[in-house]
């Protein structure tokens with residue numbers, strides 16, 4: 001399972017890295033925003049805003065990318081934690097995000113990738129991420145390919161996601 005997952009992620013990563021050890025922050029954003037419900041002008045806005053916020057990126061390595069994708073696979077658990085924060089009317093800081101991801105999923109994300117995610121999704125520019133800014137958009141993305149199938153989670157959901165992504169690539 002682990003190997004298949006890694007292979008699929010490598011395919012996605014290599015599509016942008018063209019053999020280099022890292023992809024740009026902008027490429028990373030493009031991968032994340034694929035299959036979201038954003039309108040094309042909103043999509044452009046996200047990318048332009050990211051370029052303003054990270055004028056000279058240092059890139060995202062495959063290890064960073066893979067950790068983040070593993071985290072996305074367990075987004076539902078994370079969403080519950082985020083919901084609790086949001087109910088208390090508290091969008092979360094980078095440090096809290098990092099800690100919550102580790103607690104919920106056991107995944108350790110690099111500070112750089114967390115910073116990049118915040119720079120992509122922090123819509124109101126307060127330096128924090130709210131449920132609406134991040135989870136709502138990422139959930140659209142994950143669930144988009146599953147509309148015509150019965151509810152599934154975990155590995156089954158991942159396999160379906162792989163299938164729909166592979167189709168989309170071809």
Ligand SMILES: [Ca+2]
Nearest residue numbers: 122124126128
């Ligand atoms: Ca914000």
